[in-house]
Amino acid sequence: MTWYLLRRVGQAVAVVIGVMILTFILLHMEPGSVARAVLGLRATPARVAIFDDTYGLNKPLYQQFVIYVKQLLHGNLGVSYQLQQPVSTLIAERLPRDALLLGLSTLLALIIGVPAGIYQAVHHNQLVDDVVAGTWFTLYSAPDFMEALLLIALLCVQFHVFQPNFPGGITSVGGVLTDWRALVLPVVVLSINSVASFSQYARSTAIQELAADYVRVARAKGVPPRQVLTRHVLRNSLLPVITILGMSLPSIVAGAVIAEAVFNFPGMGQLFWQSALSHDFPVLLGATLIIGVATVTGNLLADIAYGVLDPRIRHGS
């Protein structure tokens, strides 16, 4: 197991370095002047020159890359061209909030999706299975922003049940939790798509498990149906869900652009989007690096979770 983990970590580091190099090259191949993108049309040539000099953009690309790597090795992700703040500060401000928002929505999706999937499996090919599956697919196929706007129109504008947006000025996770009512709609909207996929994965695996020999044996031995489901079927049905969960970690880092835009939630998604529009390379590089790390970490965690849930998997062998 240890050797396996070391090997996987080594692979992860190689992947992250590859992503970093590729991103750096691709970003700097983008046409146009960064200084003009940031400083705008009224930037004088003198200001453009100062900008390029300040951020080393007048140096050859390989030198810029060496400087960037040196900064990274010192834990410095650089300074945002646009926001003029350290990238690490910008990410550190937003990441915990996104983690909370997407963590809660994922948890809600799991709580609803997995039991629903197993329920569908138990009743598969019955009317209730079709109704539930149809509901999930309908919600899944509807765009996030449309669901968000519909909920706002109904629950905020029409009936004033919830507030439509996150109050400005909240920067900490504690502040977000204090205003928990503002979290309800974004969490619900973000969980809708995940519920559909979790439930369908859980359903199809559970159908296979319910037909497996060990389930039949358990039933033949007189194990109560509820116990068969909770002790045997549920555990094995979680394996594909674990894979999805592992892969969803980068989306937590990448943020939820739509939800952030509609619900006034200043997170990583908005930061990434605005930076992409304004050629803010340090932020893009920093965010891509963090997403790369999150991706390989997520996959690694999923692999480890397999071993915990399924003893047949022997990582070390």
Add this chain to the structure above:
Amino acid sequence: MRTPRRLAALAATLALATLVAACGGSSVKVGSGTTVKGQKVNGGTVTIAEVGASPNFIFPYPPATNENGYNVNLTMGLWPSLVYVGDGGKSAVNPQASLYSSLKYSDNDTVVTIVLKPWKWSDGVPITSRDFTFTYNLLKANYANWIDYTQGLFPTDVKNVSTPNAHTVVLDLTRSYNPSFYTDDVLAEIPLMPQHAWDKTSATGKVGNYDQTTAGAKAVYAFLQKQGGDMATFDTNPLWKVVDGPWKLGTFNSSGYYSWVPNKNYSGPDKPILDKVVWTPFTTDTAEMDTLRSGTTLDLAGLPSNDVRQISALEAEGYSVAVEPTPGVAEIVPNLYNSAVGPLLQQLYVRQALEYLINRPQIVSKVYAGYADPGNGPVPVLASGSYVSPLEKAGGPYPYSPSKAISLLKAHGWKVAPNGVSTCERAGTGPSDCGAGIKANEPLQLTLLFTSGMASFDQQEAAIQSTEAAAGIKIVLKSEPFNTLISTAGVCSKQSHPASTCGWQLLDYGYEPYSLDPSGASMFNTGGYNNQGGYSSTEENNLINQTEYGPSSSAFYTYEDYTAKQLPWLWLPQPSNLFVYKKNLAGVTPLNPFSGTLNPEVWYYTKPSS
């Protein structure tokens, strides 16, 4: 049919507001001439929405690398400029709110004598000429790293600064300046800095006279700029507690949320009535609009031009609408040195035909629901007050006229094919030929590159494409995100027009903002850094110089009319800024087009008169 109804609804609302103001309760005069009815309530908090706003610099002289327009919103109420621009809704200098009591030009307009009012900083220390010299010394040593420095202007245009007494400053300039230009565009960019509090090189160091040497001035400026970018300490740093504007910073956090509280020692005419003004950031227009529609926490918010149709719904939620003309010029820039269509666009008659075919009144009414400047020339009719020439007021030299456009093209050898593509029939350089560089059978087809992401922009460009077709001018539309567009479309000229950055033909990226004096320098003069299309004319250069350096106050109209006719750019309507505000909030209108932050010092809540 919908637009007129909306306009009627707005007009009815404004009329009703006027009627109510005329009939009820006691009246109160606020700001510069606005009279509002209802019982005045002292105190209260106003919450203002700002979309995409995240100020990141508080020192009022940001570095050259910083381009965050919201910083002005943060600092303008704390450290207003020496010359305060915008007098209520008028596009004029506001002498009452300005720091000077007199401003005189002498010696052939090479000497400016400024007498400061006996006002005080928020800590009770008088504002003196020493504060001016401190400001000047810092800028003189650091002008290259000041965002607003323009080559040849303040502080490098000053030979000497003398201070005969504590309240008088004499600027000895390197050349004559047009007094209007120098007052409205140069001195209006200069807030004073408190020497007694800021002349230091470290947080723990003592205040001295460091600014009096170049090295010292550099050290002080570097210290202040470093402190000015430390967002975590904006609301706690003692430096920023010393202000001379009506407001002080209350709270600030890095998300862009901040508040102003009254400066109790403000010496100016309009002392704040409210207890607090809060700026709250929004990620997008959509988020802001949802909050407005839910009728919750916002007292004032900008209304994006895409959401003009929401006005009646917002009025039902208890909001009024305020219109602020935008001081700027909206345009399509023709690339006169594009390798494919440069020869076409160099022909004045082609540019005239293009302009005649832009149905600007229709764009104003249909795309912007009436909330836009007509775009009759280089100076905005609604926002530039006395700078607007009679020609522009009368509709400009090229009102919409497809027949004139067609006549022009035919007179210059074109076979006009309405709704098709016109072609050059008579190639050549004679007066009735197509013109130099234009080949026989060359089609009159141009690509218009514009900013994507705004429905109103899409509609405007589609309208232009449609009306240009009436004379067989085929416009191909291509859109790109704003930042991509401005980073890839370079400044092109006769001398330099590389294919990599000068491949664009017609360019519409939005508008160019103006100071109070809507100078054409940098945009229309030969080699101007913002003269993207490469327009060059000796006459134009001379006229621009007259507006900046000549003594005549009529020089501006001459420049303006010449530019309007020559069409270095094609003129377009410029949408106004729209705001909605709670109906019980008084003093919001008329909006000052130049204040940037609005003027909450004259706002107050009202309650119905008993």
